[in-house]
Amino acid sequence: MNAATLIARAAAEGVILDLTPAGTLKASGANATVDRWLPVIRQHRNAILAALKVRRLVPDLADELIAFWEDDVADILQLPDEALRRLAEDYRRHRDYYRAAMQTQH
Numbered sequence: 001m002n003a004a005t006l007i008a009r010a011a012a013e014g015v016i017l018d019l020t021p022a023g024t025l026k027a028s029g030a031n032a033t034v035d036r037w038l039p040v041i042r043q044h045r046n047a048i049l050a051a052l053k054v055r056r057l058v059p060d061l062a063d064e065l066i067a068f069w070e071d072d073v074a075d076i077l078q079l080p081d082e083a084l085r086r087l088a089e090d091y092r093r094h095r096d097y098y099r100a101a102m103q104t105q106h
Contacts, residue, residue: 003051003073004066006044010037017041019052050076057081058088065091068102 001009007017015029015037025048027034027041041048050073055062065088069076076084091098 001044002067002070003044003047004063006040007048007051010041013037017048017052019049019056023049023053025049025052046073046077049073053077053081053084054088057084061088061092064095068098 010017010027013029014033015027018026018028020026025041025045027037047070050069051062051066053076054065054069058065068091079087
């Protein structure tokens with residue numbers, strides 16, 4: 001399950017995953033539901049953080065970029081915001097090329 005799907009499923013059960021201003025992950029919702037989700041959240045923490053960062057910086061491309069960069073989570077987390085925005089703009093300009101590359105990878 002990729003991070004976007006995980007975030008959506010958690011939200012469907014009432015667990016909201018947010019990126020704090022400090023760049024940490026916050027899960028909110030009913031305590032019992034959050035507690036049930038915590039093992040999954042911990043297991044996929046970096047992927048969730050990367051997805052939330054991408055959603056915050058480039059919301060219009062977020063789902064595509066999350067899918068494209070799924071294997072590069074650690075790199076996304078290390079990128080300064082401006083560098084991530086530049087990569088997203090490059091993706092936007094060359095979207096057909098990147099989509100074709102995704103098809104050959106998967």
